[in-house]
């Protein structure tokens with residue numbers, strides 16, 4: 001339950017309803033079922049109380065890019081325990097243990113050392129962690145993620161039966177300042193890479209985490225199964241906070 005003022009709660013509920021509607025329309029336009037695209041509410045811009053208002057509106061998948069903030073919110077009195085957390089930014093290996101206590105889906109595996117650390121700690125915590133490999137498809141040096149060669153060698157090294165982790169898909173962001181049609185080309189490349197890796201490896205790779213507030217329609221047209229939406233959900237609320 002959120003302690004936020006009613007006006008802001010209403011605005012967040014309206015923003016959520018609009019995003020749900022737009023995502024469903026984009027899926028339908030792409031000949032897909034709206035249920036095939038999960039919306040991750042990215043709450044990195046707002047505090048725990050504001051985050052709780054989004055949960056009250058019906059968003060039970062929350063993404064944070066900083067592990068410490070995820071811990072704080074997951075452990076705060078405001079946020080419902082039924083939330084599924086998603087880590088969408090760089091995860092330092094020394095933060096893996098505390099992060100995994102909250103059983104998040106990890107979108108942003110950017111090295112084999114991190115994947116190994118997650119696998120080891122997951123086994124220690126007696127759980128299996130769903131993880132995605134972050135691919136730098138734009139070739140943009142400022143972007144995080146692995147290039148295609150790094151990603152392939154990681155998948156060869158880390159077999160599907162290694163334990164502790166299931167590699168469920170790929171995550172990508174369009175390059176900075178990319179126009180929407182260029183973003184769509186980049187998303188198409190990620191999808192093609194995913195199809196290729198599905199043929200070449202035994203990893204499940206059923207998920208594609210791509211698309212943000214500015215480009216989710218293009219991502220859904222290219223097969224995204226998880227869109228990570230932040231700023232659109234907090235329009236009219238963020239600057240007031």
Ligand SMILES: *Cc1c(COP(=O)(O)O)cnc(C)c1O
Pocket residue numbers: 042044065088089173212213214228229230231232
């Ligand atoms: C902030 C962030 C998002 C959400 O971006 P918006 O443009 O605010 O929707 C999605 N993915 C990642 C990795 C992010 O850091």
